[in-house]
Amino acid sequence: MGPHSKAINAFNNAKVYFASPDSVSKSLLGIRVFNNGVAFKQVAIQLGGPLLLIPAETTVFNLPLKSTIWYHDLNMHYESVHVKKQLGEVKEGEWVAPPATIQLPQGFYASITEACLIKYPGMALQSNGQGGLALRLANEQPTSYPYKLRYSAEDTLRLQKPAAFKGMIATPWRVIMIGKDLNSLVNNDIVTNLNPAPDVKLFPNGLQTEWIKPGRAVWKYLNGGGDGTLE
Numbered sequence: 001m002g003p004h005s006k007a008i009n010a011f012n013n014a015k016v017y018f019a020s021p022d023s024v025s026k027s028l029l030g031i032r033v034f035n036n037g038v039a040f041k042q043v044a045i046q047l048g049g050p051l052l053l054i055p056a057e058t059t060v061f062n063l064p065l066k067s068t069i070w071y072h073d074l075n076m077h078y079e080s081v082h083v084k085k086q087l088g089e090v091k092e093g094e095w096v097a098p099p100a101t102i103q104l105p106q107g108f109y110a111s112i113t114e115a116c117l118i119k120y121p122g123m124a125l126q127s128n129g130q131g132g133l134a135l136r137l138a139n140e141q142p143t144s145y146p147y148k149l150r151y152s153a154e155d156t157l158r159l160q161k162p163a164a165f166k167g168m169i170a171t172p173w174r175v176i177m178i179g180k181d182l183n184s185l186v187n188n189d190i191v192t193n194l195n196p197a198p199d200v201k202l203f204p205n206g207l208q209t210e211w212i213k214p215g216r217a218v219w220k221y222l223n224g225g226g227d228g229t230l231e
Helices: 146-148 155-158 181-185 189-195
Strands: 011-019 025-035 039-044 060-062 066-072 081-088 100-103 111-115 123-127 132-137 167-168 175-180
Touching: 025 189, 039 189, 111 181, 111 189, 175 181, 175 189
Parallel strands: none
Antiparallel strands: 011 025, 025 039, 039 167, 039 175, 060 132, 066 081, 066 100, 100 111, 111 175, 123 132
């Protein structure tokens, strides 16, 4: 498991265009099919008028109930402890933080996540109790304990208000990676391939850019916690 020397970016691409009956907006569904997964994204374009675009999605990933899933909820943000369950045991309303890793009844593995998250709320998944994982945006998600611990109640309420966009709105890529085993998931290049290349202004020589220096990351938890100040 771990790093591999050669990344592969080969896929079939399709674009499906839609127009609204009132000609106020048009939209695009982009689809990419790889040998080891699939991804899709939506783009909505406002053609005129003062209306703002509010992000909302109704995507549901439907999976066999006898699948095995490894996941954790949103309470401790990304620091929660993973649990292993049969998908049919995951109750309606339970939260699943991405990536959700699943072993299907046929034996192979899948992982659901997102890529190219730019100017858009991050996703989480919520069980519908019937093998479906519904995509929920940030304003629909419960606030994590670490966030509530650090910020005011007013700021927490602010998170429940969706952002509004004018002109164009593009979702991140919704990604389903597949593989015969966990090693193939770890070495899957789809998320990397769907993200834009590093900004050449910041990384003129890529990984060889002079200012990139490997080293330890120091955090206050390593020294008993502290009071959160720079001192």
